[in-house]
Amino acid sequence: MADSQVKIKRNFPCKPKIWLTTEHLITLSTVAVIFISWYAATEWKLFSEVIIPPPGKVYKTFIDILSEGYKGAALSTHLFDSIERLLAAFVFVCLTAVPAGLLSGYNSKIRAVLEPLVGFYRPLPPLAYYTMLVIWMGIGNSSKIMLLYLAGFAPVYLACISGVMKIKRDYISGAYTLGANKYQVFVYVVLPACLPDLFTGLRTALGFSYTTLVAAEMVAAETGIGWMVLDASKFLLSDVIFVGIFIMGITGIMLDVLLKFMENKIIPWKGKE
Incomplete structure (x- = not known):
């Protein structure tokens, strides 16, 4: 039975x-x-086509750009160049803002050095200091990547500090009681506890950097989705502008989904405490 x-x-x-x-x-x-x-x-022609182009016209423009390119460059070239600048800046953000934020949250002296600098430039509009970056670094990709890097650094840095500050002191004290040294406490206690805030900062930074991409491609750029939108705006090509906006929005969603997928794999316990 x-x-x-x-x-x-x-x-x-x-x-x-x-x-x-x-x-x-x-x-x-x-x-x-x-x-x-x-x-x-x-x-119903409530608006002029210059203001809001019909969906059919936007789709036809997308097919034309996909097959013939825009201003001598293929759509894949525009997209790849923009994503290359964005990801290069994002990698530099991960390599610098993450350790700087964790160390600042863990050590008040390091925070006292870095926090005023980040707090000073963070509210500044990107265009306010982009001209200085161009003077210092030239009109090539270096100044564009640096602008995107600065846009993404502050959110990750502040998110890491917030994550460290929220850790219960009992966890750290318990690790020291069990014989852990400062390095072990940082790697095995502080870092895992900060991962949820860290990924929130990374997703925010990616969004900020992407919104700054158009400004980054304003000066001496010949390719890029942001440049394509700016160039089309000079000639009131609203259908091309809509195509560029849709491409930027969809690629932004895809990058965010990729980050969320990584977050779920790396920290499956998030939200289950």
Whole structure:
């Protein structure tokens, strides 16, 4: 009897996994409403095509740019150059802002050195110091990458400090009681506890850097999605502007999804304390 009960339990079909949740349906409905409203506004000619181009015209422009490129460069070239600048700056942010933020949160003397510098430049608009970067570093990619780097440094730095400051002192004291040294406490206690805040800072920094990309490609750029949008705006090519905005938005979502995937893999305990 017991064996038959076990067999029945094993053969009982599993609950099917639901791929589309209520939240997914709400999101899809919101996107659908936006596109329907866009189509209706242009179909009824509520706005000039220079202000809001029809969806069909934007799609046709996208196909034309995809097949013929824009201003002598393929769409993949524009996209690759922008992503290359963005990721180069993001890698430098990870290599510098993360250790600087963790050490600043862990050591008040280091924080006293770095915090005033970050606090001074963080509220400044990117264009306020971009001209100085161009004078110092030239009109090539170096000044553009540095601008994106500065845009992303502060969010990661502050998020790391916040993560360290939220750690319960009992955890650190307990590690010292068990015989851990400062290095072991930092690596095995401080760093894992800060990972949720760290990834929040990384996602915020990626968004800030991407919003600064258009400003970074204003000076002496010949390729890039941001440059394409700026160049099209000079000639009131709103369909090209919409194509560039959609491409930037979609790639931004994809990069954020990639970061969230890494976050779920590295810190699966987040939100389950």
